Amino acid sequence: MEFRSALPVAVLLGCVLGVAAAGRNNAGSPTTVTSAVTGGDGFVTEAAAAVTGATWDIPVVHNAPVQKFVTLFTRRQQDRMALYLKRSGRYEGMIRGKLREQGMPEDLLYLSMIESGFNPTARSHAQAVGLWQFIEGTGERYGLRVDSYVDERRHPEKSTDAALRYLQDLHGQFGSWYLAAAAYNTGENRVARVMREVTGKQRGKDADFWRIRGRLPSETREYVPLMVAAALVGKEPHKYGMAPVKRWLPLEWDEVDVPAGTRLSTVAEAVGVGETELKRMNPHLVRSMTPPGRKPYPVRIPRGRTERYAANFTQVQRVASAKAETEARQVRAKQAVVRRVAARRATSARRHTVRKGESLWTIARRNNTSVAAVRRANGMGSRSRIRPGQRLVIPS
Known part of the structure; x- marks a missing residue:
C-alpha cells in the first residue's frame, strides 16, 4: 500500500525523518497477554494491562528510531495517543481475537493504531479508508465491497479480515512480520526489489528490515519503529508517564434484515435510538441508508432491540414513506413553478x-x-x- 495513513502523517510531521537505522532485534518471549477490566462507568479502565508484566509476540527493538517515536507519543503527541488508546477499547478485543484465530501475532493490532488511530471512518489524503486504511483497489482485491452505498473498508470486522489476509500473504512472501509491515505501507513490489538489491533474495528475517531501511522511502523507514513504539506505549502507558486512560467499551449489537433503500433514520425510530448511534454501528453505509435493489440488507441495531424493530418497523416505514412522498410532491411543485416562470420570461x-x-x-x-x-x-x-x-x- 502507498503511505497514506492518518496517524503516521500526523506524527511524522512533528519529527525529523530519516534517522539512521541502528540496533539489532531483541525479540521478547511470548507469554500470556494481560487483560483489562470493565469499570462501572461504561469504559474499560486500565488495570492488569498496565503493569510491567507486558509481553510481546512480535520482536521488540529498543533503538534510536523506536525511542524517537516513544518520546513523541508521550510528550508532544500525548493527547493524540490518549485518544487512540481510548478508541482501542472498542476494537482491540475483536482484532486480537481474529489474529489469534489465524495464528498471527496479536501485537499486529498496533499496525491498525498507526494506520488510523482505531477510527473506522478515517480517510487519508490518498483516499485510503478505515481501520486498516485500504485504498479502493487493494480493498476490492481482498473482497471488500466499495461503491457509492456501501464501503466495507469502513466495516471494522470485514476490513480486519481483509487486512489479516493481506498481511498473511505479505508474510508468506517475505518471511518476516517487519518486512510484511513495511510492504503493507509502501507496497510489496518495492520491498521485494530492495530486498533483492541488498540481500540477494526476497525472503528474509526481521533483522533484514534494519538492513534495507535506508533504501526505503522516508515514511516507510519510520513505519516499523512507529508500530513498535505504539506497542510499547499502548501496553504500558503508565511506564512512560501517561495518565490512566479510560478505554471505550465495544459496541454491542444485533443484526436485522432491512428492506433495500431504507434510511437509517427510519430504522432508528423503529428501535427507539438516535440516528447517530446507528451510524456509529454501521459506518460502512456511507449514505446512511441500505443499498437499493431487491434484497434486504443487514443493519446493526443495539443489542436486545430486535423485537422492538419487528413490532414497529412496518408502521414507522409507512409513515416515513408517506412523509417522503409529500416532500417529493412539494419539490416537484416548486420545480414546476420555476419552469413556468422561466418559460414566461423566455417568451416575453x-x-x-x-x-x-x-x-x-x-x-x-x-x-x-x-x-x-x-x-x-x-x-x-x-x-x-x-x-x-x-x-x-x-x-x-
Whole structure:
C-alpha cells in the first residue's frame, strides 16, 4: 500500500525523518497477554494491562528510531495517543481475537493504531479508508465491497479480515512480520526489489528490515519503529508517564434484515435510538441508508432491540414513506413553478440588435433594465464586449 495513513502523517510531521537505522532485534518471549477490566462507568479502565508484566509476540527493538517515536507519543503527541488508546477499547478485543484465530501475532493490532488511530471512518489524503486504511483497489482485491452505498473498508470486522489476509500473504512472501509491515505501507513490489538489491533474495528475517531501511522511502523507514513504539506505549502507558486512560467499551449489537433503500433514520425510530448511534454501528453505509435493489440488507441495531424493530418497523416505514412522498410532491411543485416562470420570461423577452456606438449601459437604460440583467440573460461575463450587429436578449 502507498503511505497514506492518518496517524503516521500526523506524527511524522512533528519529527525529523530519516534517522539512521541502528540496533539489532531483541525479540521478547511470548507469554500470556494481560487483560483489562470493565469499570462501572461504561469504559474499560486500565488495570492488569498496565503493569510491567507486558509481553510481546512480535520482536521488540529498543533503538534510536523506536525511542524517537516513544518520546513523541508521550510528550508532544500525548493527547493524540490518549485518544487512540481510548478508541482501542472498542476494537482491540475483536482484532486480537481474529489474529489469534489465524495464528498471527496479536501485537499486529498496533499496525491498525498507526494506520488510523482505531477510527473506522478515517480517510487519508490518498483516499485510503478505515481501520486498516485500504485504498479502493487493494480493498476490492481482498473482497471488500466499495461503491457509492456501501464501503466495507469502513466495516471494522470485514476490513480486519481483509487486512489479516493481506498481511498473511505479505508474510508468506517475505518471511518476516517487519518486512510484511513495511510492504503493507509502501507496497510489496518495492520491498521485494530492495530486498533483492541488498540481500540477494526476497525472503528474509526481521533483522533484514534494519538492513534495507535506508533504501526505503522516508515514511516507510519510520513505519516499523512507529508500530513498535505504539506497542510499547499502548501496553504500558503508565511506564512512560501517561495518565490512566479510560478505554471505550465495544459496541454491542444485533443484526436485522432491512428492506433495500431504507434510511437509517427510519430504522432508528423503529428501535427507539438516535440516528447517530446507528451510524456509529454501521459506518460502512456511507449514505446512511441500505443499498437499493431487491434484497434486504443487514443493519446493526443495539443489542436486545430486535423485537422492538419487528413490532414497529412496518408502521414507522409507512409513515416515513408517506412523509417522503409529500416532500417529493412539494419539490416537484416548486420545480414546476420555476419552469413556468422561466418559460414566461423566455417568451416575453425581447431581442435587440446592437447598433454602432451603443453600449450595454445605453441599451439597458433604454429598455428599463440593468446591465447585470442583460449580462445574465445573454450569458456574458464582466469582461464581455458587444459589437455592432450582435443580437441580445433583453429581459422583461
